Amino acid sequence: MKSHIQSLLEQTLQSLIEQGVVPTDVQARIQVDRTKDKSHGDFATNLAMMLTKAARRNPRELAQLIIDNLPESSHVDKVEIAGPGFINFFIDDNALANQLQEALADPKLGVTLPESQTIVVDYSSPNLAKEMHVGHLRSSIIGDSVVRTLEFLGHKVIRQNHVGDWGTQFGMLLAYMEELQAKDEGKASLELSDLETFYRAAKVRFDESEEFATRARKLVVELQSGDEYCNKLWRQFNDISLSHCHQVYAKLGVSLTRDDVRGESTYNDDLQQVVADLDAQGLLSESEGAKVVFQDEFKTKDGEPLPVIIQKADGGFLYATTDLAAMRYRANVLKADRALYFVDLRQGLHFQQVFSLAKLAKFVPESVSLEHLGFGTMNGEDGRPFKTRSGGVVKLVDLLDEAVERAVELVRSKNPNMDEAEVQHIAKVVGISSVKYADLSKNRTSDYIFSFDQMLSFEGNTAPYLLYAYTRVAGIFKKAQDIDLTDAKIVLEHEKEKDLGTKLGQFNEILSRVSAKGQPHVLCGYLFELAGAFSSFYEACPVLSAETEAQKHSRLQLAKLTAQTLKQGLALLGIETLEKM
Numbered sequence: 001m002k003s004h005i006q007s008l009l010e011q012t013l014q015s016l017i018e019q020g021v022v023p024t025d026v027q028a029r030i031q032v033d034r035t036k037d038k039s040h041g042d043f044a045t046n047l048a049m050m051l052t053k054a055a056r057r058n059p060r061e062l063a064q065l066i067i068d069n070l071p072e073s074s075h076v077d078k079v080e081i082a083g084p085g086f087i088n089f090f091i092d093d094n095a096l097a098n099q100l101q102e103a104l105a106d107p108k109l110g111v112t113l114p115e116s117q118t119i120v121v122d123y124s125s126p127n128l129a130k131e132m133h134v135g136h137l138r139s140s141i142i143g144d145s146v147v148r149t150l151e152f153l154g155h156k157v158i159r160q161n162h163v164g165d166w167g168t169q170f171g172m173l174l175a176y177m178e179e180l181q182a183k184d185e186g187k188a189s190l191e192l193s194d195l196e197t198f199y200r201a202a203k204v205r206f207d208e209s210e211e212f213a214t215r216a217r218k219l220v221v222e223l224q225s226g227d228e229y230c231n232k233l234w235r236q237f238n239d240i241s242l243s244h245c246h247q248v249y250a251k252l253g254v255s256l257t258r259d260d261v262r263g264e265s266t267y268n269d270d271l272q273q274v275v276a277d278l279d280a281q282g283l284l285s286e287s288e289g290a291k292v293v294f295q296d297e298f299k300t301k302d303g304e305p306l307p308v309i310i311q312k313a314d315g316g317f318l319y320a321t322t323d324l325a326a327m328r329y330r331a332n333v334l335k336a337d338r339a340l341y342f343v344d345l346r347q348g349l350h351f352q353q354v355f356s357l358a359k360l361a362k363f364v365p366e367s368v369s370l371e372h373l374g375f376g377t378m379n380g381e382d383g384r385p386f387k388t389r390s391g392g393v394v395k396l397v398d399l400l401d402e403a404v405e406r407a408v409e410l411v412r413s414k415n416p417n418m419d420e421a422e423v424q425h426i427a428k429v430v431g432i433s434s435v436k437y438a439d440l441s442k443n444r445t446s447d448y449i450f451s452f453d454q455m456l457s458f459e460g461n462t463a464p465y466l467l468y469a470y471t472r473v474a475g476i477f478k479k480a481q482d483i484d485l486t487d488a489k490i491v492l493e494h495e496k497e498k499d500l501g502t503k504l505g506q507f508n509e510i511l512s513r514v515s516a517k518g519q520p521h522v523l524c525g526y527l528f529e530l531a532g533a534f535s536s537f538y539e540a541c542p543v544l545s546a547e548t549e550a551q552k553h554s555r556l557q558l559a560k561l562t563a564q565t566l567k568q569g570l571a572l573l574g575i576e577t578l579e580k581m
């Protein structure tokens with residue numbers, strides 16, 4: 001999905017080939033790109049250079065032939081040959097203005113919807129034995145932003161919160177829960193209100209008492225064999241733990257609901273079948289008593305074969321086994337065209353191995369795209385993984401609360417007379433969106449440094465900057481409430497109007513990039529540039545005091561589309577806008 005004009009240009013070139021005006025070459029792909037530098041026009045193509053062999057003409061000659069045969073277009077103002085044979089297109093400002101006019105009248109802001117796909121998105125996916133920590137922040141907010149974008153583009157999105165709700169550690173937790181409940185029901189639920197402490201206390205008991213440890217091991221076996229009492233304890237535990245997660249989602253504005261939870265335990269009954277199916281296809285080998293699969297393309301650094309372990313010698317299944325079962329479910333039951341995984345980059349090898357195995361074993365059809373969209377680590381200002389001052393893991397809730405507290409100070413200092421309820425509301429939006437935006441605006445594959453000072457700054461590519469930019473644009477309308485814009489026409493005359501118009505016309509291509517690559521930072525960068533283009537426009541082009549009524553109306557329309565695009569763009573990032581701050 002590209003800009004409207006870009007696709008039109010590509011279609012025109014395609015038809016020249018189909019008409020036989022230009023020879024074709026199976027290797028050549030018609031591509032019209034946006035130029036970096038305005039002196040080269042708005043769009044350019046290297047088609048003439050690619051077809052030079054097939055045409056047996058030099059590229060500049062071929063470029064001229066193409067230009068001579070271009071049909072008269074209402075979109076293109078001028079076409080030029082540049083350098084070795086590039087063709088540069090200069091867009092007609094009226095065509096752009098019309099495109100913007102259409103966008104204004106469209107609830108989707110002129111975004112052309114691609115063919116709808118079913119897309120399964122695995123994100124957040126914390127482990128329920130412990131409290132969510134900062135490591136889950138990235139998955140939750142990057143995943144949620146991509147989900148929102150995909151839905152906006154009309155795809156059927158199925159969220160999957162693949163929580164870690166299974167495994168040997170649950171024996172220990174259940175044994176401890178049982179022990180506390182025996183003493184006092186209230187005490188058990190009180191201690192569970194802090195999972196971190198609960199986990200540590202259970203671990204202490206496990207390490208200090210052989211009797212406790214034996215009980216824990218027994219409980220796991222009973223749990224796995226479906227014992228009703230154990231399952232009840234386990235459900236209670238998970239329920240409390242999940243409600244902690246959903247408190248965090250609510251605070252963060254992450255759209256996951258309880259219905260999206262499909263934890264590891266739900267695949268439990270399929271695991272034996274996974275093993276049997278791999279076995280039937282002759283894919284299983286034995287290695288030190290364990291059942292494993294070797295795939296030729298995976299080797300250790302020393303060239304040793306690197307297997308996927310499917311079942312341990314003691315009969316236990318692994319993370320990979322569950323992922324194989326989950327992939328099969330996503331492809332065959334949920335009918336995914338794409339399955340996206342927003343998981344730490346450090347699990348890269350795991351996903352490469354299980355993806356290729358799922359295809360090899362035909363658990364997932366070749367046509368389904370399995371994509372690990374990994375992310376780097378969030379580091380503290382010392383450049384090391386984020387820790388509390390005392391060296392512990394930082395709880396996500398604490399981090400968000402601190403962001404809001406700091407935002408309260410910030411908002412108060414800017415508005416000493418604002419009433420307290422309003423300060424609190426604005427601070428909540430600013431604090432939370434700053435944390436989210438700081439994360440979303442970085443290329444997800446890189447590590448980044450978490451800095452409250454930076455994310456709460458009004459300068460640079462930050463949430464406060466964009467939220468403020470939005471209030472400024474929205475502010476113009478407060479003063480123009482009585483102006484009727486029904487027949488107002490956009491006209492692009494001033495250089496800055498054209499720049500702003502060009503930016504506005506790119507929303508479409510930006511969303512298609514976010515959707516193809518799962519990279520919200522592309523959208524952040526775009527919104528930042530859009531806000532910048534608006535500022536330059538606003539400095540150079542008076543709106544309410546424009547020279548003519550027509551000019552005033554046109555500029556108000558540009559401001560309106562800017563406001564709508566900023567608001568929609570931020571909403572796709574999961575960020576609420578403010579009318580005032």
Ligand code: ARG
Pocket residue numbers: 122125126127162163164323326341343
């Ligand atoms: N629970 C895992 C963790 O916290 C992430 C799960 C990601 N999803 C998956 N299908 N493996 O590391």
